[in-house]
Amino acid sequence: MNCITDVKDKITKLIIKAYQNKASDLFIRENMYPYIRNNLGKIEMLEDDFIKDSQMISFLKKAEQLSDFLSSLDFVITDSDFFVSVANINCRCHFYKTIKGRAIAIRLLPDKIPSLNKLGLPESVKLLADKKSGLIIVSGPTGSGKSTTIASIIDVINQKYNYHIITIEDPIEYTFENKKSIISQIPLGKNITNFSESIKSAMRENPNVIMIGELRTLEDIKIALFAAESGHLVITTLHANNAIDALDRMINYEEKLNLKNLLANTFQAIITQKLVTTKEHKVLCLEILLRNNATVSCIKNEDYTSLINIMKSTPGMMTMQDHFNMLKEQGIISKEINL
Structure with a gap:
């Protein structure tokens, strides 16, 4: 620092x-x-x-x-x-x-890493800290708090488990103290200049968790999926406005079939977030897609209509619009504000 x-x-x-x-x-x-x-x-x-x-x-x-x-x-x-x-x-x-x-x-940046409770994230997101392997994606536009959400998840893991956690960032934003886990924070720089090289290097350092600041290229995506398939918990961010956009960003390449199957086999969650501004404060609005047999099948078959219906009807999941409507009903967001 x-x-x-x-x-x-x-x-x-x-x-x-x-x-x-x-x-x-x-x-x-x-x-x-x-x-x-x-x-x-x-x-x-x-x-x-x-x-x-x-x-x-x-x-x-x-x-x-x-x-x-x-x-x-x-x-x-x-x-x-x-x-x-x-x-x-x-x-x-x-x-x-x-x-x-x-x-x-x-x-x-905030003085301290905020808790998941303080961020207003539901129980289904808190439970992701207990996952042992797979891919967790936090997506959203710039300034929507993706890095803060990931830092909060990492902090929960740090408090609960005796793990080796590696973060790969450009630049490092939040600095972690070792609690139950040991945390190695690696900035991109002169020695390693891209995320894919850093992920390959991190996998040789015997981590339980690899946090990747952002998936930017096809090579980054492929290496991240390989790391998740290899038994690591991989947590990363992506610029996408909803879960379907995030899926397209991950697999819409010439190697689509292989990427799609890898993603379906490894993903644990796709969380999309947006900050909605009211007269008094900013409110976090969420879309949550979680792993289960039905969502895995939908991804493999690219059945995004059914995927949206599953998010709307399954406890712990939600679409952005449904969460926005719920916040309006609770009076947290006024009725004249649009998503």
Whole structure:
């Protein structure tokens, strides 16, 4: 973990101010005002003071993980992900370039890993921490809390079982303390530059659980499925809006038949989540697909209509729309809000 302790640094001050304002994100662009995404998901200006080029460079240089990429003040690299802790505030950062100059998108992470109860996840999701092998996928759009859900599941496993857990992330977001388990957290970097290589390496390190930050490529998917088939519990994220989209993302390749059978034989759950903004807060809306004989058969036969009906009618499972309607009936989401 890279720690920045100089609280006099301009961008460090902005991170602290964003945290005090309960923002989820801070947007820094040189020669422009800093903005935050507030606790209701709205973009608003944090200060009416331009970010200077020198302030941007100073912060990036303090983030030691970037030092290997800095050959000059012009920055040869065009984008990079990195993790820093600023005044005990954990931040996931993405450095990139725009037509107007350098920019950093900074995600402010919670102080502690929230419990599954606090996240509002049902019992059927909590029980996934007891699975010994197979594939658990948490999907959803960017900013829907996928990493937090996975971290919470890992934390439950860490408290209950004497396991070796390996996490492969780009970048590392939550840092874990060994409880009953030992946890090895591996960032992608100079030595291993992609998830598929990291998964292959992790399988030689005798883990019980492999957490993969994201499945990005066909090779990642194939190696993750192989790891799950080999008796490991594999937990990962995917960008998909619902369970059916997630299935398509996993198998819609030339090797479809083999991938489909591997997925059907190994999957334990596909959880899709979306954050719905109300006037007062954000509400987690879920779709949950779990493994049973019927869902395995539907995946093998690509019978997605029946799969949706099973999710709608089976305890522990739900469609996104049904959960959204339930939250409306409970008065948690007002009737004028649409999914």
